[in-house]
Amino acid sequence: MINKILTKLRTMSNGFNPRKYLAIEELELESSQNGMIYRLANREDIVQMLAIERDVYEGEVPWTFSHFDHEIVQSNQSFFMVAENEDGKVVAFIGLRLGQGLRINEAHITNIAVSSSVQRQGIASHMIQELVKIASHLGKEELTLEARRDNTLAQGLYRKQGFETKKILPSYYDDGGDAVLMGKSLKLAGLSDAPDEKEALDDQA
Numbered sequence: 523m524i525n526k527i528l529t530k531l532r533t534m535s536n537g538f539n540p541r542k543y544l545a546i547e548e549l550e551l552e553s554s555q556n557g558m559i560y561r562l563a564n565r566e567d568i569v570q571m572l573a574i575e576r577d578v579y580e581g582e583v584p585w586t587f588s589h590f591d592h593e594i595v596q597s598n599q600s601f602f603m604v605a606e607n608e609d610g611k612v613v614a615f616i617g618l619r620l621g622q623g624l625r626i627n628e629a630h631i632t633n634i635a636v637s638s639s640v641q642r643q644g645i646a647s648h649m650i651q652e653l654v655k656i657a658s659h660l661g662k663e664e665l666t667l668e669a670r671r672d673n674t675l676a677q678g679l680y681r682k683q684g685f686e687t688k689k690i691l692p693s694y695y696d697d698g699g700d701a702v703l704m705g706k707s708l709k710l711a712g713l714s715d716a717p718d719e720k721e722a723l724d725d726q727a
């Protein structure tokens with residue numbers, strides 16, 4: 523609770539407008555697991571997010587400050603969540619877009635990265651599961667994302683989280699690389715706390 527208030531105060535102090543999240547106010551946006559705190563990103567986090575990019579993309583920053591700034595501060599249809607370790611350092615991020623060129627029932631994961639020092643500990647999986655909860659709560663029926671066709675590691679992560687390949691997008695990236703478009707149905711995601719309803723549906727299948 524204290525963390526939630528601190529997050530709000532921190533974000534309000536740098537121009538971020540928390541009102542854009544009013545629609546999801548009643549949903550718990552903070553979580554913790556294995557010593558990590560997961561919370562909404564704010565403008566102050568972007569410098570650390572760029573450092574994570576440099577770490578995992580060999581010094582490159584595919585997303586610049588202004589890309590992150592657009593999604594975190596300027597757009598009212600997108601946000602980022604970050605994972606903060608016990609020292610208060612941001613070690614991972616994930617972005618979600620809820621509108622802007624998407625189908626009405628679609629939510630889209632825009633970007634995800636986890637610092638190399640803390641990979642393979644379930645952080646990306648946890649962040650995806652948190653976004654599944656948020657998107658389901660908002661009535662979205664499908665979660666989509668693109669991954670580089672040769673990034674089989676990331677595709678393995680997404681498949682484990684229930685995503686399926688929908689199609690190949692040839693020359694999707696600026697350097698000519700292909701992407702795979704992946705999607706996960708959220709239609710049953712909101713039923714995880716309602717076993718009776720889910721069992722009834724399973725029985726009908």
Ligand SMILES: CC(C)(COP(=O)(O)OP(=O)(O)OC[C@H]1O[C@@H](n2cnc3c(N)ncnc32)[C@H](O)[C@@H]1OP(=O)(O)O)[C@@H](O)C(=O)NCCC(=O)NCCS
Binds near residue numbers: 635640642644675676
């Ligand atoms: C892809 C990435 C986000 C995964 O983050 P993570 O926190 O390490 O992922 P998780 O610990 O939740 O891993 C879940 C599953 O993903 C797959 N996976 C993750 N890292 C892997 C690796 N190094 N080798 C093989 N499979 C891997 C595995 O199936 C893993 O399950 P397991 O550990 O039970 O075998 C991280 O490696 C990363 O930031 N990579 C660079 C940026 C990137 O490629 N982003 C994706 C753009 S589409």
